[in-house]
Amino acid sequence: MLDHPVPEVPTAAAAASPAIRLTGLRRHFPGAPAPALDGVSLEVAAGEVFGIVGRSGAGKSTLIRCVNLLERPDAGRVEVLGRDLTAVDAAGLRAARRGIGMVFQHFNLLASRSVAENIAFPLEVARLGWAEREARVAALLPLVGLQAKRDAYPAQLSGGQKQRVGIARALASQPGILLCDEATSALDPETTAEILALLADLRRRLRLTVLLITHEMGVVKALCDRVAVLEAGRVIEQGRVFDVFTRPRAATTRRFVAEVIGDAVPPGTLAALPPPGPGEVRRLLRVLFAGPHGTRAVISEASRRFGLDLNILAGRVDAIGAEPFGIMALAAYGAPAAVEAAIGWMQDLGLTVGPLPEGEG
Numbered sequence: 625m626l627d628h629p630v631p632e633v634p635t636a637a638a639a640a641s642p643a644i645r646l647t648g649l650r651r652h653f654p655g656a657p658a659p660a661l662d663g664v665s666l667e668v669a670a671g672e673v674f675g676i677v678g679r680s681g682a683g684k685s686t687l688i689r690c691v692n693l694l695e696r697p698d699a700g701r702v703e704v705l706g707r708d709l710t711a712v713d714a715a716g717l718r719a720a721r722r723g724i725g726m727v728f729q730h731f732n733l734l735a736s737r738s739v740a741e742n743i744a745f746p747l748e749v750a751r752l753g754w755a756e757r758e759a760r761v762a763a764l765l766p767l768v769g770l771q772a773k774r775d776a777y778p779a780q781l782s783g784g785q786k787q788r789v790g791i792a793r794a795l796a797s798q799p800g801i802l803l804c805d806e807a808t809s810a811l812d813p814e815t816t817a818e819i820l821a822l823l824a825d826l827r828r829r830l831r832l833t834v835l836l837i838t839h840e841m842g843v844v845k846a847l848c849d850r851v852a853v854l855e856a857g858r859v860i861e862q863g864r865v866f867d868v869f870t871r872p873r874a875a876t877t878r879r880f881v882a883e884v885i886g887d888a889v890p891p892g893t894l895a896a897l898p899p900p901g902p903g904e905v906r907r908l909l910r911v912l913f914a915g916p917h918g919t920r921a922v923i924s925e926a927s928r929r930f931g932l933d934l935n936i937l938a939g940r941v942d943a944i945g946a947e948p949f950g951i952m953a954l955a956a957y958g959a960p961a962a963v964e965a966a967i968g969w970m971q972d973l974g975l976t977v978g979p980l981p982e983g984e985g
């Protein structure tokens with residue numbers, strides 16, 4: 625087990641102060657037509673895993689690099705564990721950076737150094753003695769499952785093994801905060817799942833605060849407690865992963881979550897639906913059930929009680945963390961009053977019922 629400093633029991637005030645607080649960050653690269661960051665404010669609580677998702681060019685890399693000031697914002701504050709890093713001197717910044725580990729998409733290992741030597745590298749830079757470095761490396765290798773690869777060189781490792789080295793190196797200085805810059809984007813799906821499981825395990829064991837950026841909602845779903853969606857340098861939506869996934873507000877967020885939520889209506893489905901019969905309406909609905917019960921029983925009971933035809937266009941029962949949910953796209957056919965009554969009945973049961981968002985299908 626890694627001899628990792630266990631955080632002191634937080635006082636009420638300390639528990640309330642975030643591990644990372646970004647306020648009004650702006651970064652406009654010279655000559656660029658628009659700012660990469662355009663007033664980003666975020667708080668990451670101690671011990672949480674916070675994901676930032678966005679398309680290519682949204683500003684994710686710039687944002688995460690601002691947290692340890694690899695990138696200096698033009699304006700705004702970067703507070704880590706209560707210290708404003710934009711205001712500290714070079715020595716203060718070096719010390720603060722030792723408390724912030726970083727994992728990179730392309731691993732950034734030194735090819736001429738063995739696994740153990742790569743992991744020890746930041747400790748050499750920090751001028752730790754040999755015995756202490758050896759002890760840290762010996763504790764980290766089993767933690768990332770690389771005991772057998774101690775003396776191997778990066779060229780002899782798979783992508784997943786390389787990233788395990790990258791993670792161990794990031795943890796070598798026993799940081800409380802881990803930044804992950806697209807840590808699984810260069811890996812295949814199976815290896816991605818292994819690395820995500822490793823990060824989840826390490827986060828729990830070492831009580832890490834994790835800030836990660838990704839363009840994959842699957843990563844957010846697997847690992848994060850909260851998520852922010854970045855678009856054109858701005859946060860357009862943020863919240864608990866469960867809430868953002870099940871009730872996305874922005875169109876961009878809906879497109880992102882559709883990848884993993886699986887309630888997207890297959891193309892052409894709506895055009896192929898029959899028209900409503902005489903005296904009937906057709907309502908296209910999105911029904912969300914958050915809780916331990918399935919949606920299907922509710923749907924069939926609504927159909928019987930209100931004499932409706934309910935055509936399921938897409939749907940899925942899933943869970944985010946320990947929170948199960950069911951989500952469905954429906955075409956409801958029936959008398960107008962009966963359709964309204966059925967919607968009211970489902971809402972009374974605690975389901976969220978709304979129109980199918982524009983552009984579906």
Ligand SMILES: Nc1ncnc2c1ncn2[C@@H]1O[C@H](COP(=O)(O)OP(=O)(O)OP(=O)(O)O)[C@@H](O)[C@H]1O
Pocket residue numbers: 653654656659660678679680681682683684685686687839
């Ligand atoms: N060093 C730089 N000089 C000039 N422009 C830059 C620089 N770094 C980033 N940019 C620009 O800033 C914007 C945001 O880039 P950034 O890399 O932060 O986005 P991203 O969301 O991480 O994208 P990706 O997923 O493709 O890496 C882009 O328009 C990019 O071209």
